[in-house]
Every structure is written in structure tokens, then in C-alpha cells.
Amino acid sequence: MGLRIRLSRQTVEILQMLLVRPGQWQHGYAISKATEIASGTLYPILMRLEKLGWLETSWEDARVQGRPPRHRYRLTPNGRGWAKEELLAARETKFGKVAAREAHG
Amino acid sequence: MNETSQSLVLRWARWQTRVLVSVWPEESRDWGEAIASEAEEIEQPLQALSWALGGVTVYLRAMGGHLWEWLKMPVGQRDGAAPLAGAPGPRRSRLFTALVLACAAGLLCLPEGREAIRTVRASWQDYAEIGPSQGELEKLAARAKKENDAQTMAFVALSTDDEKQATELADRAVKLEPRLFWIYEARSFWPTDSAVAKDWIAKAEAADPQNAVPYLRAARMMVERTYAELGKQHSPTEPEVNQALVSNPEWGKLMDKIFRAPIYNSFSREHEELNREVWRRNPQLLIGTVLPGLLRHAIPDVRALEWYAKELVKQAEQRRVAGQLEKAQDLLKEAQGLGERMEEDAKREGWFQGMGLSLERESTLGWKEFYEGTGQTAKAQEARQRAAQIEERGAALVQDAERRWRERPRLERNGWVVQLSGLAMILGVLAAGLGVGLFEIWPAIGKRVPRARRALSLLTDFAPGLFLAASAVFMWGFLPYERLIAAFREGSSGTGEVMRLSSAFWSLQDVTWRIGGADAAVLGWTLLTVVLSLLVALIMGRMAYRAMHRTAPQA
Numbered sequence: 024m025g026l027r028i029r030l031s032r033q034t035v036e037i038l039q040m041l042l043v044r045p046g047q048w049q050h051g052y053a054i055s056k057a058t059e060i061a062s063g064t065l066y067p068i069l070m071r072l073e074k075l076g077w078l079e080t081s082w083e084d085a086r087v088q089g090r091p092p093r094h095r096y097r098l099t100p101n102g103r104g105w106a107k108e109e110l111l112a113a114r115e116t117k118f119g120k121v122a123a124r125e126a127h128g
Numbered sequence: 129m130n131e132t133s134q135s136l137v138l139r140w141a142r143w144q145t146r147v148l149v150s151v152w153p154e155e156s157r158d159w160g161e162a163i164a165s166e167a168e169e170i171e172q173p174l175q176a177l178s179w180a181l182g183g184v185t186v187y188l189r190a191m192g193g194h195l196w197e198w199l200k201m202p203v204g205q206r207d208g209a210a211p212l213a214g215a216p217g218p219r220r221s222r223l224f225t226a227l228v229l230a231c232a233a234g235l236l237c238l239p240e241g242r243e244a245i246r247t248v249r250a251s252w253q254d255y256a257e258i259g260p261s262q263g264e265l266e267k268l269a270a271r272a273k274k275e276n277d278a279q280t281m282a283f284v285a286l287s288t289d290d291e292k293q294a295t296e297l298a299d300r301a302v303k304l305e306p307r308l309f310w311i312y313e314a315r316s317f318w319p320t321d322s323a324v325a326k327d328w329i330a331k332a333e334a335a336d337p338q339n340a341v342p343y344l345r346a347a348r349m350m351v352e353r354t355y356a357e358l359g360k361q362h363s364p365t366e367p368e369v370n371q372a373l374v375s376n377p378e379w380g381k382l383m384d385k386i387f388r389a390p391i392y393n394s395f396s397r398e399h400e401e402l403n404r405e406v407w408r409r410n411p412q413l414l415i416g417t418v419l420p421g422l423l424r425h426a427i428p429d430v431r432a433l434e435w436y437a438k439e440l441v442k443q444a445e446q447r448r449v450a451g452q453l454e455k456a457q458d459l460l461k462e463a464q465g466l467g468e469r470m471e472e473d474a475k476r477e478g479w480f481q482g483m484g485l486s487l488e489r490e491s492t493l494g495w496k497e498f499y500e501g502t503g504q505t506a507k508a509q510e511a512r513q514r515a516a517q518i519e520e521r522g523a524a525l526v527q528d529a530e531r532r533w534r535e536r537p538r539l540e541r542n543g544w545v546v547q548l549s550g551l552a553m554i555l556g557v558l559a560a561g562l563g564v565g566l567f568e569i570w571p572a573i574g575k576r577v578p579r580a581r582r583a584l585s586l587l588t589d590f591a592p593g594l595f596l597a598a599s600a601v602f603m604w605g606f607l608p609y610e611r612l613i614a615a616f617r618e619g620s621s622g623t624g625e626v627m628r629l630s631s632a633f634w635s636l637q638d639v640t641w642r643i644g645g646a647d648a649a650v651l652g653w654t655l656l657t658v659v660l661s662l663l664v665a666l667i668m669g670r671m672a673y674r675a676m677h678r679t680a681p682q683a
Contacts, residue, residue, distance in 0.1 A: 052166040052179070062163060062182030067189055070159055080158075093169070094162030 028075060030113050033060050034068050038106045041078075041098050048081070048095035069096060077102030137173035141180035148187045153194035154207065160187060199223040203588055204567025215578040217567055218588040228592040229560060232553075232599040241599075243411075243613060244606035248550050250416035251636040252652055260287045260417040268410065269297060278304035282311045283406040286399065287421035291324050302335070309335035310395035314425050316345045325349060340389035340466065344433070347382050351432050370435045383436040387462045392469035399425050400626060401619070408617055415613070415633055422626045437463045437487045441494035448501050456498060464491035482525050489518045532628065538608070543635040545605035547643070549598045554656070556595030562663055563588025569670045609636070 028034065036058040041049060055065050072078035079099045082092045098106055145164035152160035163183040170176040198207070203218040203225055218225075235241055253261065265288050272280035278301040285298035298315060301308050312335055316328035326349070332342035354372050358364035364372075373379045399422060407418050440463040447456035470484030492515040499508035566573050567588055574581030612632050616625045644651040 050166065050169070051162055052169055055179075062166075062179045063185035064182070066159055066163060066182070066186045070156065080162075090168050091161070091165040093165045094158070 028071065028077075028109070030109055031068075033058070033064055034072075035110065035113055036060065037065070037068055037072075038098075038110060041096070042103065042106055042110070045098055045103050048083070048097050050093050050095055054096070072102070077105060134173040138171075138176050141170075141173070141176035142167045144180045145183045148183055152187060153190050155194065155197075156190045159190070199226065203564050204571045206571055215575055215581045216585065217571065217581070218563065218585045220589045220592075225560070225564060225588075225592050228596050229557075232557075232592070232596040235596075235599045235603055236553075238603075239411075240606070240610055241603055243610060244546070244603060246412070247415050247606070247609060247613070247633070248546060248602075248636060250414040251547075251633065252640050253414070253416060260289070260420045261414050262289065264413060264417045268406075268413075269293065272297075273300075276304060278302075278308060279402060280406055280409075282308050283402055283421070286311055286314055286402070286425075287417060295327070298331075310393075310398055313339070313342050313345070314395055314399050314421075316342070336391075336393075338389060339391045339393050340386045340469070341392065341394050343382055343386045343389065347379070347386060347432050350376075350379055350382065373432070373435065374439055383432075386433075387436070387440070387466045389466075390469075392466065392473045394425070394473060396422075396425050404617060404619055411617075415629070419626070419630050419633060423630055433466070433483065434486060434490065437467070437490040441490055441497075444494055445497055445501075448498055453502065460491055460494045460498060463494060464488060467491055482522065485518055485522045485525065489515055489522070492518060532631075539632050539635040540638065542605050542608050543639045546602060546609070546636060547639040549601040549605055552598035553595055553602055556591050556593075556598050558659055558663075559587050559591035560595055563591055565663065565667055569667060569674075608632070 030038075037054060037060065040054055040057050051062070051065060051069070054060070054069075055062055058065075060068075069078060069080075073080055073096075077098060078096055079102075080094060080096050083095055084092060142164075145160075145167040149157065149160040149164050160183070163179070163186060167176055167179050167183070170179055199222045201207075201221060203220060203222055205217065236245060250261075265284050268280055269284045269288075271277070272284065281297040281301035281304075285294045285301060288294050288297075294315060298311050301311065310332075312328050313332035316325050316332060325345070329342050329345045329349070332339075332345070336342060351369065351373065354369050354376075355364060358368060358372060403418050403422055407413055440459045444456040444459035444463075447453070447459065464487075467484050467487030467490075470487060471481060473484070492511050496508050496511035496515060499505070499511055563584055566584065574584060609632050612625075612629050616629050619625070640652075
């Protein structure tokens with residue numbers, strides 16, 4: 024078991040989203056759109072995950088002229104393992120069950 | 129929403145996230161930039177707006193975290209900067225320092241703390257003698273005039289040193305509330321200026337002709353005048369003044385009026401109640417503003433009364449010897465009557481009881497002589513017993529006064545505790561402000577003189593604690609004063625509150641005189657002003673220096 028974090032409904036949703044394609048970088052706006060979590064809630068969770076070593080971040084090269092480079096995120100290899108364990112544990116809780124049910128349709 | 133406004137919203141949202149980045153705490157600025165770069169990707173204006181607002185909440189959390197980390201660092205420590213080798217700065221964190229200072233400030237902000245500060249400040253304000261704060265009185269007078277508040281007008285009229293203002297306000301107050309007529313009598317203070325006092329006495333006589341008190345004030349003036357006239361030749365003795373007065377027919381007429389007046393009412397209770405009420409309504413008033421009016425309440429002249437009472441008894445004895453028994457009895461009744469009326473007044477007001485007893489004693493002894501001279505042995509015996517009872521009551525009164533006087537040394541000790549802890553409080557807060565200010569503006573201060581830097585660090589570490597401890601002692605030391613003030617405001621401790629309160633206040637003022645002599649207040653405030661000015665000059669100089677060095681490379 025990795026570093027425990029407080030799994031709020033939003034954290035569960037973000038972890039689930041990041042676990043769908045674990046090796047692929049995701050942008051903040053894309054995560055927000057997929058999970059319907061507002062930026063004011065999303066970023067503090069991302070910041071916490073990064074601080075705990077679950078998440079790695081990088082700046083991509085500017086693809087569009089005149090636009091700043093974008094920040095992107097993906098789970099670290101350890102983070103993936105911990106996230107899976109936490110999600111399994113979270114399924115035992117009420118909101119985890121609900122979230123898991125929603126995630127799997 | 130049309131295209132222009134959509135574009136405006138979009139631009140505003142993006143601009144806002146960029147602005148946030150510029151003020152974002154350095155350690156998490158990447159995240160601010162991440163939010164800003166994502167905002168550029170959003171094409172829907174409302175979504176962009178929502179994104180930007182979310183960015184604000186993230187920024188606020190980041191700032192909160194940053195502030196918390198900053199507070200946990202020692203005073204003067206900058207982000208990422210290592211402490212100076214060999215000359216570390218303060219060890220206490222900003223949070224600890226701020227908490228200690230806040231606790232002390234919180235204590236002093238309690239109603240009791242504010243009362244203590246006001247009272248002690250008043251004790252330093254008037255170093256020559258107790259005097260009202262004219263500024264406070266001016267404000268009260270202006271408000272009272274605006275609101276047609278007769279009671280406050282009367283209070284100011286009785287407290288101010290400005291005779292013109294007093295006259296105007298007293299007349300207006302009595303016009304609004306005729307039952308306040310007694311303020312004319314109460315205002316006829318010790319007649320330092322006879323012409324002025326004469327006006328007040330004339331108004332008091334016109335408003336309350338049945339009362340002996342205004343005539344007593346006029347009698348007092350006559351005593352003063354006699355002393356002054358005799359003093360032109362040599363320093364007069366009391367019997368000489370007595371002789372001069374008794375031989376003055378004007379004096380006789382006046383004293384006759386006094387002893388025949390059916391009422392004796394000095395209105396000191398009304399005066400006390402008025403001041404109490406105004407203080408209750410204006411708790412911010414300084415004790416030095418509330419007390420003076422009460423302490424200057426016109427007090428009758430004891431000696432003149434005693435002289436005249438003795439004169440009446442002497443005349444009664446002469447009449448008795450001459451066989452004019454009825455006339456002799458009238459004279460004795462006259463002397464006895466005023467004593468009784470004064471004692472009656474004392475029951476209500478707690479003042480002048482001793483004076484009333486003294487007059488009663490004189491007249492009772494006169495009666496004893498009369499009865500013995502007329503062969504009424506039983507009545508003479510009765511009068512003797514009555515005189516003995518009066519003496520006992522007088523002795524009890526003296527004992528009571530001594531008991532009250534014994535309270536004074538305790539308060540004197542408290543006065544020292546309050547004043548010294550108050551000084552320690554000022555030193556503590558100034559030292560804390562100086563230390564924290566210097567280290568925050570100039571973290572490397574004294575790096576070339578490690579010993580001085582260490583001393584300043586110790587001062588910065590311990591001054592807030594000194595401030596807190598001194599504040600606690602200050603509040604504790606002030607408790608007896610607080611109780612006296614509360615008792616006065618509530619009117620719960622019976623008679624003599626004014627004297628107890630003023631005695632307490634004097635015990636505080638005594639300390640200021642002993643510390644700095646008559647100029648203690650001037651000395652104290654001068655020192656404080658110099659220290660604060662130096663501090664401000666130092667801080668401003670340092671800020672100017674930093675500003676110049678920051679702009680130099682750009683130039």
C-alpha cells in the first residue's frame with residue numbers, strides 16, 4: 024500500500040480518469056471536462072497528488088504559435104499501483120461504490 | 129450574448145489568469161501558469177470564465193499555504209534563504225510572535241483592559257493636578273447641544289474650566305430641565321474669582337431661596353475676603369478673622385439667613401448621580417474628566433459655621449443670664465436646627481455629617497448650660513447624655529474615615545504594580561515592534577557585529593513575551609480599581625464612592641509623580657515620541673535605501 028490520501032468523490036473520479044490510459048499525458052482542461060470537476064477543485068487535488076508522488080507533471084512544447092506551453096499530467100508507475108489499491112478499498116465505502124458504478128456505467 | 133461580449137468575456141478570463149500568475153507565490157507558480165495556459169485553450173466564454181474563477185480559488189489556497197509557511201518561519205527569515213552562519217537571527221517563528229502579541233493585544237482590548245488603559249493614561253495626562261480633558265468636554269458639549277441633552281450639558285457645565293461655556297450650558301440645561309436648578313449651587317466652586325462665583329451664587333439663591341447652601345457659599349466668600357484684607361497688614365490668625373467677621377453686621381445677617389433657612393441641601397447626591405449617568409452613557413470618558421466636577425462640588429465653610437454656632441450659644445448664655453429665656457432658647461434652637469438639617473442631608477448624601485454633628489454638639493452643650501442655669505436638672509442630664517451620644521457618633525465617623533484611609537496603602541501598592549507593568553508593557557511592545565520591524569526589513573542587520581545581532585535577536589524573541597506578561601500583570605493589578613469604578617458607575621457601594629474613587633486615582637497619580645516628579649508625564653511622552661520617531665526614521669530610511677538599490681540596475 025502506498026501513501027494514503029483522503030479519497031473524496033472528486034479524487035476518485037480524477038484517479039479513475041487518469042487510470043483509463045495510464046501512460047498517456049492528460050491536460051488539466053481535458054480532465055476537468057471528462058470528470059466535470061471545476062478548476063478550483065481540480066488543481067488542488069492534482070497539486071496534492073503530485074506532492075505525494077502519485078502524479079508526474081511536465082510542460083509540453085508550444086504546439087500553437089502565440090500560445091503558452093501546456094502543463095500535462097499522468098500517474099507515476101508507483102502512483103498507478105497505489106491508485107488501484109485505493110480505488111479497490113474505496114469501493115467498499117458508499118461513495119466508492121457509487122463512483123465505481125458510475126464509472127463502469 | 130453577442131460575439132463582441134463573448135470575445136470580451138473570453139479575453140477578460142484569460143487576462144485574469146495571467147494576472148494571477150504574476151502575483152502567484154513562487155513555490156507553486158507552475159500551477160498558476162498551468163491554469164493560465166489551459167485558459168488559452170478554452171473557446172467557450174462561460175467555460176473560460178468559470179475556469180478563471182476556479183483559478184482565483186486555487187490562487188487563494190496557494191496564498192494561504194504560502195502565508196502559513198511564511199508564518200512558521202523565524203522572524204526575518206526569507207523564503208529559501210539560509211540563516212546567517214555564526215550570527216543567527218531570531219528563533220521564534222512569526223506565528224508564535226504574532227500569537228503572543230495578539231494575546232496581549234486581545235487582553236488589552238477587553239472592556240477591562242480598555243478601562244485600565246484609559247485610567248492609567250489619565251493618571252499620566254495631568255501631572256500638575258486632576259483636571260478634566262477639555263477636548264472630551266468639548267465633544268460632549270457639541271453633542272449635547274445638538275441633541276438638546278440637558279443632563280450632559282449640566283455635566284459639562286459642572287466639569288469645564290471654561291466659565292463662559294459653563295454659564296451658557298448651565299442656563300440652557302436649566303431651561304430645558306428646570307429640576308437641574310441645583311447646578312448653579314454646585315458650580316459655585318471655591319471662589320478663586322469672586323465676581324464669577326458671585327454670579328453663580330446669585331443664580332443659586334434665586335433658584336433655591338429656602339436652601340442654606342447658597343448663603344453658605346456667599347459666607348465662604350466673605351471669609352476669603354476678610355482673610356485677604358487682614359493679610360494686607362500681617363498673616364491673620366483664626367480668632368482675628370473670627371473677630372472681624374462677628375463684628376461685621378453683613379456677616380451676621382448672612383449667617384442669620386443660613387441658620388434660619390428651612391432646608392439644607394447640598395445636592396451632592398444629585399451631582400454624583402448626574403456624573404454617574406453621563407459616565408454610564410459615555411464609558412469612554414476618562415476618570416480625570418468625570419471626577420473633577422464632583423471634587424469641586426461647592427462645600428460649605430466648616431470653620432465659619434462653627435464660629436457662628438459658638439457665637440449663637442454664647443449669645444444664648446448671655447440672654448439667659450440677662451433673664452431673656454425665650455430669646456436664649458430661640459438662639460439655641462437656631463444653632464441646633466442647622467446641625468440637624470445638615471445631618472439629615474448627610475443621611476441622604478453621605479457628606480457633611482461630621483459638620484452637622486459638630487453643630488449639634490455645640491448647641492446641645494449650649495442647652496445643657498441653659499438647663500443647668502435654669503435649674504432644670506433632669507433636662508440638663510438629658511442634654512449631657514445627648515452630647516455624649518453625639519460624640520460617640522462622631523468617633524464612629526472618624527473610625528469609618530480611618531478605615532477608608534487604611535484602604536489607601538493597598539491601592540498604593542497596586543498603583544506601583546499597575547504603573548510599572550504599564551511601563552513594561554510599553555517597553556515590550558516597542559521592543560517587539562523594533563525587533564520584528566528591523567529583522568523583516570533588514571534580515572542581515574548587524575551581521576558584521578554578531579554580538580549586537582544576537583542581542584537584537586534575543587530582544588525580538590523575548591519582547592513579545594514581556595508584553596504579554598506585563599499586560600496580564602497590568603490587568604491583574606488594575607482589578608481593585610476596576611471594581612471601584614464599576615461600583616461607582618452602578619452606585620452600589622453606598623456613600624463615599626467619590627472619595628474612594630478619587631483616592632484610588634490619586635494612588636495611581638502618586639506613582640507618576642514619584643517616578644518623574646511633576647514633569648513625569650512630559651518626560652514619559654517625550655521619551656515615547658523620541659523612540660517612535662527614531663523607529664519611523666530608521667524604517668523609512670531603510671525602505672528608501674532598498675528602493676534606490678532596486679531601481680539602480682534598471683537605470
